[in-house]
Amino acid sequence: MLYTTAHVVTDRPHRYIKQLVSHMGRKVPTELDADRGSIRFSIGSCLLVASTGHFDMIVKAGTADAVAAVEDTITGHLLRFATKDTLTVDWLPLVRPAATEDDAALLALDRAAWTAGSGLPSTRVEERTAYFNERRKPETHLVAALGGQVIGTVSVHRTNPFPEGAHVFGLWNLLVAGQARRMGVASALLSAAERRAGSQGARKIGLRVLATNTGAIRLYEQHGYAVEGRYVDEFLIDDAYVDDISMGKRLTPTSQGSV
Ligand SMILES: CC(C)(COP(=O)(O)OP(=O)(O)OC[C@H]1O[C@@H](n2cnc3c(N)ncnc32)[C@H](O)[C@@H]1OP(=O)(O)O)[C@@H](O)C(=O)NCCC(=O)NCCS
Structure with missing residues (x-):
């Protein structure tokens, strides 16, 4: 398995996690609790964890292509949701x-x-x-x-x-x-x-x-x-x-x- 991570600075970490998980939940299995959300795609998964002033994401998949596809999906949706903020989403190996x-x-x-x-x-x-x-x-x-x-x-x-x-x-x-x-x-x-x-x-x-x-x-x-x-x-x-x-x-x- 390959793992990557992105650290996203925002004063509304819970809001972004909830919005993303709720949106993806219409298509694939998801879970959401107080500070964490997870999204399970057929090719990999993404865990999102909220903390004060930021949230961290961890993507896991079996191949580099699958990792890139999950990253692209997550990044694309987050940037679309961020109408009032400028979010920076940079993926790095965990x-x-x-x-x-x-x-x-x-x-x-x-x-x-x-x-x-x-x-x-x-x-x-x-x-x-x-x-x-x-x-x-x-x-x-x-x-x-x-x-x-x-x-x-x-x-x-x-x-x-x-x-x-x-x-x-x-x-x-x-x-x-x-x-x-x-x-x-x-x-x-x-x-x-x-x-x-x-x-x-x-x-x-x-x-x-x-x-x-x-x-x-x-x-x-x-x-x-x-x-x-x-x-x-x-x-x-x-x-x-x-x-x-x-x-x-x-x-x-x-x-x-x-x-
Ligand atoms: C053991 C340790 C390394 C696990 O680290 P971690 O990052 O929490 O582990 P992961 O999140 O990758 O866990 C993967 C799976 O392992 C199992 N697991 C890990 N920690 C567990 C725990 N405390 N109790 C029961 N199952 C556990 C679970 O099945 C878990 O999957 P899940 O979270 O979906 O249920 C961490 O608790 C630690 O650093 N402990 C102190 C040092 C230590 O014991 N090192 C090992 C020395 S031999």
Whole structure:
């Protein structure tokens, strides 16, 4: 899947989302609640999320042509509805390669995003002044950004030291900011990580996830990852032993390509 985003500045975000979703709802399935709307076309979908002074949109589709067609439909309608405002709608990839300049944003995200159910508490009390270090390098990371603000990241790189295992890559540090969850951002990061790993020769991706992290396990299962093993009582977290689960996915040729 490919994901793009547009950040539209307006003092009437709810009005535009409601108008667009209601209009499209005459032709295709839509959903609308307090701050979000979604439109499901046959070739892809668009999620719209209102915030103070702007709204963000995320388009998802299987091919670049389908993404462009959904973007054009959404942009065309929005510009037609904007009789009293001048809206600017610029589409960008939701996920891009990380850069050293993302360090401060990633450090803040990393400090805020983990809980005892999803990560090891000891790593959160470490005195760190930078996100990137010897183990976490910018060149292995992808970031997701909405309106220029980094709201998610993942690292993907080769893990097996032997030539016989050169086709195996590992996924690390997948995280999404609290306010940007359940919008498909982790799904976009996973898709992009698989494309990047595939383009670097990966045929399989593995990861580890705490057994208590049921939301992440569900996400991985939805993306085709299966449980391959279980490290029983691997961690002692808040006075309880927690299993660490190993999951993996074989990459198909369609998951390959660059980010
Ligand atoms: C786990 C995490 C990365 C998910 O990010 P996200 O952007 O909210 O995930 P998505 O929106 O792409 O979710 C896709 C699907 O995964 C499943 N899912 C994701 N989070 C879920 C949760 N908390 N509970 C149940 N299902 C969840 C749902 O099926 C969801 O689809 P839906 O929203 O249509 O129901 C995010 O909650 C996070 O950063 N958590 C803290 C760090 C972490 O646990 N990282 C993984 C370490 S192994």
